Each structure stands twice: as C-alpha cells, then as structure tokens.
Amino acid sequence: MSFNTLIPKSRAHVTTVIVGAGQAGMSASYYLCQAGVDHVVLxxxxxxxxxxxxxxxxxxLVTPNWQCRLPDFPYRGDDPTGFMVKNEIVSYxxxxxxxxDAPLHEGVTVTRVEKVDGIFEVDTDQGLWSADNVIVASGGYDRPITPPFASxxxxxxxxxxSKSYRRPSDIPDGTCLVVGTGQSGVQLMEDLRIARRDVRLAVGPAPRxxxxxxxxxxxxxxxxxGYYDITIAQQPDPKSTEAKTNHYMSGRDGGHEIxxxxxxxQGLQMYGSVSDMDGTTIRFLPxxxxxxxxxxxxxxxxxETIDHYIAREGIDAPLEPPFEKVWRPDAEITEIDAAVEGITSVLWCIGFRPNxxxxxxxxxxxxxxxxxxxxVCDEDGMFFLGLGWLHTWGSGRFLSVAEDAAHVAMTIASQNKPATKRVKSAV
Incomplete structure (x- = not known):
C-alpha cells in the first residue's frame, strides 16, 4: 500500500484542512478546488x-443507485433503480x-486540533499544519458499540x-446470536441464513x-x-430525529422488504433486547x-403517507393488499443458557459512536x-460534514452530501481569507 504523504518541515499554513477522505471530505475538496481555495485533505x-x-x-446499498449524486458525478450506470454492491460502490x-485533482494526503493521522490565537493548529503523526478553517468529515463510525455487560x-x-464481519465463515460453527435490528443486524442475519448457518436474533427497537x-x-x-427536502430544523423534535435508527430493509438481489x-x-428464533450477560447466561427484556x-x-x-399523497395528487397507482401480522410470539423468552442452546458466537450490530x-x-x-x-459551527472556522441529519435525511448519504459540502465550501470561499500570510515558525 503506498500513500501520498506530505511531511511539512515547517508548520505549513493552508486556508482549510479537511479531516477525512470519504465522500463528505472529498465532496468538500471538490468544491474548494472549484472556488480556488487552498486546502489539504488528511x-x-x-x-x-x-x-x-x-x-x-x-x-x-439500501437506497437505489439514482440517489448517488456526488458533485458533478451522478450515477451513470444502466440500473438506476438497482442497488450497487460493494465493488461497484468503490468504483463509483x-x-x-x-x-x-484533490490535494489529498493519505496515511496521515490527525492527533490534535486546537485553536490558538484565532488560528487552528492541526497536529498529525506527519507534522503540524495551521489553518483558518477545519472541516471535520471523519464520520460517526469510529467506535463500535458493545454494552458494558458484554465483558x-x-x-x-x-x-x-458488525464492523469486523466480512462473511459467514468468520463465524465459528454452532449458533450465532445476532444482536440488533438496524440495517446491519437484519442484513447480517439474512447473510448467515442464506449460508445455511444457525442464527438467532435479538430484536431491538429499530423501525422498518x-x-x-x-x-x-x-x-x-x-x-x-419532498420528504428528503425536509430539514432537521423543520422537524418537530430535531434532537429526537437526529438520534433515530435508520429504517431497515434490503437492497440485496434487487431489493426487498424485511x-x-x-x-x-421460517424458523428464526427471536428474542427481545439483550439486557444482561453473565457467564453462559444471556438475559433479554420482554x-x-x-x-x-x-x-x-x-x-x-x-x-399511509404514500397513500394520502397518491389520493391527494390523483395519481393512478396500483393498490396493495392490506398488511397482516403473519406471526406473533406465544411467549417472551427472557433468559437462556448459551451453552445449552449451542450459541458459540455473538454478533453485535448495535451501532457506533464518533471519536x-x-x-x-x-x-x-x-x-x-x-x-x-x-x-457551520458558532466557533468561527469550524465545520462538520457527512453526519446523519446534518441538514436533511440525505446528509449522511450519497443523496445530499454534495449539497451540504457545497454550502460549507461556499461559506469558506465567501470569507476570502488570505492563506499565505499566516505561515508560522518551524515545528
């Protein structure tokens, strides 16, 4: 693996440092390049x-390919209503x-960002930068969550x-308990079942x-x-909306409901939310x-929302049969012995925290x-990109990350701060 690294021998100054080279950071770089704003992506x-x-x-993807709208680079394939698989996403x-031509430096870890005398110091394992602005585009998936009782x-x-899971062969023989029913949990449960592995599911409060x-x-x-145009500020309870788990469904094999x-x-054993563990005992909420x-x-x-829209707009759309609950649990199981049940592994799918x-x-x-x-933060020169509901539902996705990046980049460009007069002394 080769990296394009730059080791500044002095505290090199740029107008903007972008932390993170995912779709958010690279979208910001695209617009800063267009605006002629000097910057680096670390x-x-x-x-x-x-x-x-x-x-x-x-x-x-669980959203269709047409939603892939990076800056001036929309999806151009022949399956706009399909769902790109991993290698296709990477190619995109x-x-x-x-x-x-992004000023990208790979293999550079940012270890400290601090504001000193109105200028940001960006310390890395490859040297020290200074900047008028910092865009944090490192995402919110740094720390996998496991509960304290997992120990x-x-x-x-x-x-x-889930961050470490790649394929069913990663899971040892025996029964696997998948914990969590967000998008990852239900898809990995299905991945294991397709491989004819014995799997059980601890069902959390995720919507579908x-x-x-x-x-x-x-x-x-x-x-x-127009749902995807609704901003976080227009939500009745923005903090609650921001914290919501994504609805689960799948894009696998052309897409389907779960x-x-x-x-x-079909035989899947399910439990409620995991509440405690002790030795081989696993407890669940009822x-x-x-x-x-x-x-x-x-x-x-x-x-129902779609039905109302169709009726209001007079759209000719086929009817669907009423929903029916085809199964319900006879009783709630609140405790099992993993050894007796043959459970040899637990696959945690309960989310991440940023670092x-x-x-x-x-x-x-x-x-x-x-x-x-x-x-745009109240702290002058501080920005974030790529977070869920940063502005709209699509902010953390391919759908709207470009719009948010353009907004942040134009905010920076409008300030028109000089970049060459603030180079400080050597490290």
Missing amino acids: ERHQRFHAWKEDRWDSFC VEGFCDSF KLAPGIMQIH SPRWYRGKDATDWLHQM DLRRFAM DLEQNLDDADKSYLGIR YDWLQVDCLDARGRPVHTRG
Missing part, C-alpha cells in the same frame, strides 16, 4: 477506507475522486462486531420500511413527495412483541455531539 488510511475495508462481502467513489460473557463464546409499494420503491415515493415475522415463520409492533407501526405509517478525542475546540455539546447549523 486521511489516516486510504481514501474511502470505510467502503473498502469496513463492509462485509455481500454489502450493497474512486471514479469521482479521479475526476479532479461478563463466557470467554469461550466469540464476540464480533416498505421496499416496493404501489408500483414504486418507497424511497422514490418519498423523494417525489418482515421479521415472516422469518420467524419487549420482542412490542419491538415488532413498533417496527410495523413505522412501516404502516410510511405506507472526537483529538478535537480540542469548543464545538461539541455535553453528549459529545457537534453543535452546528448545516455543518
């Missing part, structure tokens, strides 16, 4: 590392990066996080979505209805039925979350 791994290294083999983002599980039971409804993908309807009740009818009901409630809410330990700037709230308006 990436601790390779560009688009997460797409290349942090996804499982059968990974595919690499093609975008190759479309312009009490018997050491003979393998524990693996229709896939194909009344003649269109549900995301097509939502886009047509109704866990149907999986149960919330399986409630979580299934809540997921269906969100599913039906989306269908901003290196960011020594007053721009985070008490929970450690960035405080901003569409990526």
